[in-house]
Amino acid sequence: MDVTKISGFLRERERPTQWWFILESLAGCWAIAILTFAGYVLHFNPAPVGFLFLLIVVCVSILCGFWQASIVSVLACACLDYFFYPPIFQFTISDPQDWVALGAFEISALLVSRLSSREQLNSREAEMQRKSMEQLYELSRSTLLINMHQPPSPQLTFLIQRIFSADAVAIFDADSGTTDLAGAWMKDEQELAKECYVQQVDDEERSTRTSRRLLKAGADSIGAIAIRGNLGPLVINALASLTAIALDRSVTFQKESQIAAAHQGEQLRGAVLDSLAHAVKTPLTAIQAANAGLSEVGQLNHAQIDLVTLIDDEVNNLSLLSTRLLQTAKLEAREMSVAKDDIVVEEMVSAVLSQQSKRLAGHPVEVAISDRGLKVRGDRELLSMALVQYLDNAAKYAFVGSVVKISAWESHSEVLISVHNTGPAVPLSDRELIFQRFFRSQNTMHRAPGTGIGLSAVKMAVEAHQGHVWVISTSDEGTTFFMSLPQQGGSSQ
Secondary structure (H helix, E strand, O other): OOHHHHHHHHHHHHOOOHHHHHHHHHHHHHHHHHHHHHHHHOOOOHHHHHHHHHHHHHHHHHHOOHHHHHHHHHHHHHHHHHHHOOOOOOOOOOOHHHHHHHHHHHHHHHHHHHHHHHHHHHHHHHHHHHHHHHHHHHHHHHHOOOOOOOOHHHHHHHHHHHHHOOOEEEEEEOOOOEEEEEEOOOHHHOOHHHHHHHHOOOEEEOOOOEEEEEEEEOOEEEEEEEEEOOOOHHHHHHHHHHHHHHHHHHHHHHHHHHHHHHHHHHHHHHHHHHHHHHHHHHHHHHHHHHHHHHHHHOOOOHHHHHHHHHHHHHHHHHHHHHHHHHHHOOOOOOOOOOOOEEEEHHHHHHHHHHHOOOOOOOOOEEEEEOOOOOEEEEOHHHHHHHHHHHHHHHHHHOOOOOOEEEEEEEEOOEEEEEEEEOOOOOOHHHOOHHHOOOOOOOOOOOOOOOOOOHHHHHHHHHHHOOOEEEEEEEOOOEEEEEEEEEOOOOOOO
16 A cells, blocks of 8 residues: 555645644643643642643643644743742743753654654554455455346446445446446546556556556456546555456356357257157158068069169168268257246147157057146257157057056156156166167167167256156066156256
């Protein structure tokens, strides 16, 4: 902290007015007069009276100052000479002892007043430093609580002006290219912070008590701040550092949010692409089998043979496109967001069953929903896709004629949806792996064709809603696939 500036500021603030000077001098003179009267009435010797006078001079020096003490010391010296040094009731200032007494009083007044002023100054400086540290601590704590989803500069200007009682604050954020103001700025002063950033120079304007500082993150300048008020250079530098840290933290938070959004978008896009590829593979297999059957029938004319060949070629092309689609799911995704629809579980289940009626032919379906009004909040298409994949998986691996059961119920703050089928048990070692992309269990992969991406698509879709998937499987009771969904929906990114 600049001691010279603070000392001058404190002296200017503490300089007594003319009336205070007169009152303090009169109070000291009254004390000398009362002591003189008491000493004269009680017939005190000059020595003890002189020490008492000195005590009064010292007290006035400490409490009031040098000039008030000088006036009191002159009066004390006159009273001492007139009332206590012989000849009494006569002034004999020429006597050396009078000059010694006056000199002792004046020297004492000077030394004590200077020491007192220095101690008071040091005390006030320490108090100002303590207050500044408390304000800086409050600001640092407040910057940790600012809303990172909102621009930080307006919040910081408000906090600095409120905590430090600054006349005006301006912050230029180079990342957004905007200047945020708080307090009274003239129209031609509103670009002071931006000019500081452009010029890359810190400066002080003593006439207006305005300080400007660059905001640095490492070696790079990320903005500038201009502050007007009675703040020391060290406090201004600390404010600039805290502001730079807050702005840099905001930029980091935004980048992390963008990365999280991009990652989630990739997950969603992968889930959609995997679902499409998985859906296309199944009809292609059926078309390919039917086309092969036509070729085995025989007795086809030339035109029919050409058509069969054409179908076979186009099926191969579609199969190749599906493979490319699966590969595309691994690439960086464009931005996608989870819808926030209120979905009635019973209606979603009915729609999916209607869509999958042919696929589930030969398997009786039971539906058990605890509450007809049971709802989840999320993306209808993604959740429907996840349920379709569970049902498709059940239709593939359930024993012929066995029941497929769909259940849904509320558990605490979640909604649980399960699909149960009676078929080969999933080995314990595979129950986590089957939700990975392209994984197929060795025990069941021979029972039905597939690519191993259906369950991975379910996992990505449910996790996009901040939910979970798992499977329970035994040889006696069959296999049940679960998904848990928060009732308030998934991420808002």
